[in-house]
């Protein structure tokens with residue numbers, strides 16, 4: 001996977017560090033609403049960067065709301081990851097923003113898929129083992 005990775009609601013930053021370990025993303029970003037988790041993720045990132053041989057990776061963590069215009073993950077990202085524990089109303093707002101992503105982008109969700117949309121092709125839906133248990137993973141590809 002290449003290009004720009006974005007985690008919507010990055011929590012303590014586990015997926016951010018995992019994306020950094022993959023090593024092929026140009027830019028790795030995340031946004032988290034809760035202060036406490038945000039500060040924890042900054043500590044995780046610093047710890048990872050200290051241990052990493054490749055310190056040239058561009059990792060950006062933000063504290064805020066992923067629905068805000070200033071966040072703009074939909075125009076900057078080639079690969080979005082979302083641990084989708086959210087309510088339907090929030091998912092539908094995320095879906096509207098995701099519709100503006102570039103063709104050829106990927107959007108991976110856990111548990112619930114993106115709202116159905118002709119612009120997205122759901123390429124895979126599969127149970128996968130996580131460090132904390134099993135999750136249904138959905139892989140969406142942006143057609144247009």
Ligand SMILES: C[S@@+](CC[C@H](N)C(=O)[O-])C[C@H]1O[C@@H](n2cnc3c(N)ncnc32)[C@H](O)[C@@H]1O
Nearest residue numbers: 009010011014031032033034064065066083085
């Ligand atoms: C299930 S956790 C996922 C954490 C991480 N992405 C992972 O997979 O380990 C969902 C996170 O989304 C955050 N969140 C919820 N609504 C948000 C919003 N509007 N903007 C940014 N983060 C949000 C929550 O605070 C929570 O940390």
